[in-house]
Amino acid sequence: MALLMYQKKWIDDRSPVKFWEKSRRIGASWADAADSALVAAMSKEDGGMSTYYLSYNKDMTKQYVADTADWAKKYDLVAGEMEEIVLKDADKDVTIYQVRFASGFVVQGLSSNPSNLRSKQGRVRIDEAAFVEDLGELLKAALALTMWGGDVAVISTHNGEESEFNQYIQDIRAGKLDYTLHRTDFDEALQAGLFKAICGVKGDTWTQANEDAWREKTITRYGDGANEELFCVPSKSGGSWLTRNLIESCMSPEFLVITWEPPADDFVDWPLDIAHAEVEDWCEEILLPLLQELPQDCKHYFGEDFGRSGDLTVLAPMTEYDDLSLYIPFLVELRNAPFRTQEQILFYMVDRLPQFSGGALDARGNGQSLAEFARQEYGADFIAEVMLSQTWYREQMPPLKAQFEDRTLLIPKSAVVLDDLRGIKLQKGIPKPPESSTQGKEGQRHCDSAVSIALALFARNTIEVDTEWQCASAGGGMSQRIISGY
Structure with missing residues (x-):
């Protein structure tokens, strides 16, 4: 049975520490055992070393070592059979499993007691890490092995939002930990050929109809737990993703929220030159003094969440x-x-941002036009057109929370901004705005300022341009071209 792409990607990752959040029964541990067999069979000069597998379940440790022995036979490696060793202890005898290779290295299955790693040297595999008794202490013990060239791999399905495993996952996504992260849910495994591989092992004929039926049957079997067990979604704990205290601790009363609204109901029908002059006057009176106060020796970015007749457009300079x-x-x-x-208004602001270094715009639906105009005006190197999606929110919202937790992001002190940020909820394990907008005292909102701030942070974290952008004119853009000649 050939390894699937996500299994190969895992094995090819030689990072000192790597995590894998995964669906159940996709062959993660089985594939890792193949790698352990190959590494243990190598000489020390070629990078060979022992592997220590730990989990909360005795049967799992036995299975991993047995899989390693099977892989050794498939690879025609010189290794012994799986051994079961009973270590006598005053309190309780401990059973370990191991395969010894001709190189002198072993693959050994242990319990999840951190003391089992004392005086060890080599690689550590922590399986179903969300279910071990004290992942923090176990990982701390495992990391000691990396000092001498070993590596640590942590594999698990989820076990609730509050589990230590999920906290590590969030910290990795937030950039607090320099570990690599792999994620494979049930559908991703199927797309990579999981069911075809199962059919090959069982001798069944694969058809798309059979795969679809098997998928539905599997999801039904897990019932309410399917999201967590199969789709890498930790079960909810409820409540806002960001607490009021956390948000308010990062708010400054010196920072403002300014609003532009049409001066008349028929503003959209005004002659273009008059409408342009009206907006220009507002920019000069309200926006320019704020822009002139910005520090000239600092880099500036921006984020933009788009809205038109319903939700707001919010511009967030950073x-x-x-x-x-x-x-x-x-x-x-x-x-x-x-x-x-x-x-x-966007171009007026960006043209006057000192050391402008990049911006990210919501490019969904009608927002795509404004995002495209910005790219044409400032260049593709400086502008990110972002299609907001579950994947984007899953990957990019944790860094925003990390900034708040580290008190390294200061935002305007405003009730509407507070409500927008508190409106971000965990939905199937992903922090994002709710599906529908809310109606407040000042009109309809959809976490608009929260998304714009997240987009500004995304621009700062992802856009890297060697040269500073230079404004060619005080205004410009489509609006100025349109009114040319009036």
Whole structure:
């Protein structure tokens, strides 16, 4: 049976520490055992070393070592049979399993007691890590082996949002830990050929209809636990993703939220030159003084969450100081703003951001046009057109939470901003805005400022340009071209 792509990717990752959040029964441990057999068969000069497998379940440790022995036979490696060794102890005898290779290295299955790793040297595999008694202590003991060239692999399905395993996953995504992260849910495994591989082992004929039926049967069997067991979604604990205290601790009353609204119901029908002049006057009066106060020697980024007649468009400029602290000095809310007005205000702001270094815009639906205009104006190297999706929220919201937790992001002190951030909820394990908007005292909102701030942080974290962007004019853009000649 050939290894599937996600199994090969896992084996090819030679990071000192790697994590894998996964669906059940996709062959993760089985594939890892293949790698352990090959590494144990090598000489020390070629990088060979022993592997120590730990989990909460005795049967799992026995199975891993048995799989290693089977792989050794398939690879025609010189190794013994699996041994069962009973270690006498005053309190309780301990059974371990091992395969010894001609190289002198072993693959050994142990219980999840951290003391089992004392005086060991080699690789550590912690399986179903979300279910071990004290993952933190176990991982701490395992990391000691990396000092001498070993590596640590942590594999598990989820066991609730509050589990230590999930906290590690979130910290990795937030960039707090420099571990590599793999993720394979049930559907991703099927797309990679899992059911075809199962059919090959069982001697069954694969058809798409059979795979679809097997998928539905498997999901039904897990019932309410399917999301966690199969789709890498830790079970919910409820409540807001960001607490009020955490948000308010990162708010400054010196920072403002400013709002532009049409001066009249028929503003969209005004002649373009008059509408442009009206918006220009607002920018000069309200926006320019805030822009002039920005530090000239700091890099600036921005994020934009798009809305038109319902939700708001929110522009979030971001200042990065020398100590890497980040400020959102003000937020610009555009309510019911015509598309050309949004472009005009956006370009007015960006043209005056000192050391402008990048921006990220919501490119879903109608927002795609404004994102495209920005890319054409400032260049593809400086502008990220972001299709907000579950994957984007899953990967990019944890860094936002990390900034709040580290108190390295300061935002305007505003009730609407607080509500937007508290509106982010965990949905199937992913922090994101709810599906529908909410109606507040000041109109409809959809976590708009929260998303714009997250996009600004995304721009800062991902856009790297060697040269500083230079503004060619004080205004410009589509709006100025449109009114040319008036």
